[in-house]
Amino acid sequence: MTLAVKTARLENRFRRLPLAGFFALFFPLVGTPAIPANVNCNADLLCVTVLKEREVKLVLENKSYKPLSFALFLQPDYLQDLNPETLRLSKPTTTVLALFPIPAGPWGYEYRIHYGHARHEHDNDYLYTLPYARDSTYSVTQSHENISTHHRGNLYAIDWGMPRGDAVHAARDGVVVSTYRLSAESSSTGEATANHIWIRHSDGTIGKYLHLDYEGVLVEERQLVLAGQLIGLSGNTGYSSGAHLHFSVSTLGGESLYETFNVKFKTRSGPRNLVSGREYLHP
Numbered sequence: 001m002t003l004a005v006k007t008a009r010l011e012n013r014f015r016r017l018p019l020a021g022f023f024a025l026f027f028p029l030v031g032t033p034a035i036p037a038n039v040n041c042n043a044d045l046l047c048v049t050v051l052k053e054r055e056v057k058l059v060l061e062n063k064s065y066k067p068l069s070f071a072l073f074l075q076p077d078y079l080q081d082l083n084p085e086t087l088r089l090s091k092p093t094t095t096v097l098a099l100f101p102i103p104a105g106p107w108g109y110e111y112r113i114h115y116g117h118a119r120h121e122h123d124n125d126y127l128y129t130l131p132y133a134r135d136s137t138y139s140v141t142q143s144h145e146n147i148s149t150h151h152r153g154n155l156y157a158i159d160w161g162m163p164r165g166d167a168v169h170a171a172r173d174g175v176v177v178s179t180y181r182l183s184a185e186s187s188s189t190g191e192a193t194a195n196h197i198w199i200r201h202s203d204g205t206i207g208k209y210l211h212l213d214y215e216g217v218l219v220e221e222r223q224l225v226l227a228g229q230l231i232g233l234s235g236n237t238g239y240s241s242g243a244h245l246h247f248s249v250s251t252l253g254g255e256s257l258y259e260t261f262n263v264k265f266k267t268r269s270g271p272r273n274l275v276s277g278r279e280y281l282h283p
Contacts, residue, residue, distance in 0.1 A: 043180040043193050046070070046089070048097070048111055058097040058109065062089045066178060067117050071257040072097050073110040079103070086257065088117045112153070114258040115177055120204030120251045122261045128171040129227040130265050130282045131160075131209065131247055138162050141244060143276040144262060153256035156263070157248035158274055162234040164213055164243040170225045171247065171265075172207055174199035181217035183237040194238020194246075197231055201249070205261070210246040211237050 041047040045064045051057045060070065070087040074080055082098045132138055142159035162168075178198040185192035195212040197219060213235030225231055236243040250260045264271045268281035 041193070042113060043183075043196070045113065045178075048072075048109075052102060055099060055101050056103075056107075057099050060087070060095045060097050062091070062093050062095070064089070065091050066115065069114045069117055069252055069257060071112050073112075074098065075108045075110070076106075079107060090117075112257040114250065114252055115198055115200070115206050116204070116252060118204070119253045122205050122249065122251065122263075123201075123203045124261075126172065126203075126263070127271055128249075128263050128265045129169065130267065130280060131169050131171045131245065132162070132282060133167050133169065134228075134282050137279045137281045138245075139279045140274050140276050143274050153250065153254055153258045154248060154260055156260040157246060160245045160247075162243060162245045164233075164235050165216075166234045167230055168209055168212065168216075168232040168234055168245055170199065170207075170227055170229045170231050172199070172201050172227050172249075174201045174207060174225060176219050176221050176223045176225060176231075177206070179217045179219065179221055181212070181215050184214040186211075186236045186238060186240045188239075188241050192238050192240075194240065195232075195235060199225060199231075205249050205251050208246070208248050208250065211235055211240045211244060213237070 038050040039047055040049075045066070045068065046060060046062045049059045049061065051059065058072070062068070068089040070089055072083055074083055079100070082100055084097050087095065138160040140158060141161045142157075144156050176197060177200045179196065180193065181195050183193040183195050194210045195214065195216060197209040197212065197217055199207040201207060209232060211234070213233045214237065216233035216235050218233070219225055219231045234243060234245045248260045249263050250258045253259045262273055264273055265280065266283055268283045272280060274280060
């Protein structure tokens with residue numbers, strides 16, 4: 001479960017939609033204290049602070065030298081004209097994202113981040129390696145044919161039900177560009193951070209492995225990894241209701257900042273696009 005967009009109702013709570021990354025926060029402002037402040041961080045990459053006094057101010061603090069793209073989405077619709085242009089981040093900086101009078105009713109925002117500053121074409125001929133050990137199998141619990149939390153840009157993300165501590169292997173060769181390993185918590189409403197590995201492929205797309213166990217990241221940034229290599233341990237961190245592995249391949253593009261690809265995997269029964277509710281044996 002990850003990167004869901006929950007906008008049907010506005011609530012006094014936030015959901016963190018793990019790295020790659022998305023965060024949603026909703027405020028019913030009537031009757032709230034005069035100057036509350038909320039700080040919403042995405043691992044060790046960046047934080048968004050909401051300050052409210054006579055007006056609302058949203059401030060982004062970027063903590064990283066990584067090339068990141070950032071997009072803010074205010075809600076409801078009448079606030080969307082205040083959304084800033086997509087930001088290209090590459091060094092620590094503080095930016096005022098939006099400044100507006102306190103709305104009379106509930107309002108909220110979402111933000112998304114993605115590695116890189118450019119869109120890349122996916123190599124659709126590439127066959128991915130299932131991200132677990134040879135001769136093993138796991139059930140797909142969410143795919144594009146059965147979506148519960150993978151909305152907007154995450155249409156083709158895949159979840160496997162995978163017990164905590166099971167081995168996670170690279171699905172494709174690449175270079176590790178971001179990791180986080182210090183979260184030990186999960187939350188169905190999003191307060192917790194997901195441990196992650198992001199890998200940049202030869203075509204520039206990003207492979208994302210999320211919800212890894214505490215200290216369950218077994219590779220380092222800038223490390224070259226090969227398909228099938230052990231890279232981490234599955235877990236239940238971040239926006240998650242049970243131990244599983246979330247995997248996606250994405251690039252910048254579309255209205256939601258980034259988009260995912262419907263990739264094919266090598267399985268014992270041949271190349272397959274994976275379908276929810278089925279198990280696929282690693283050849």
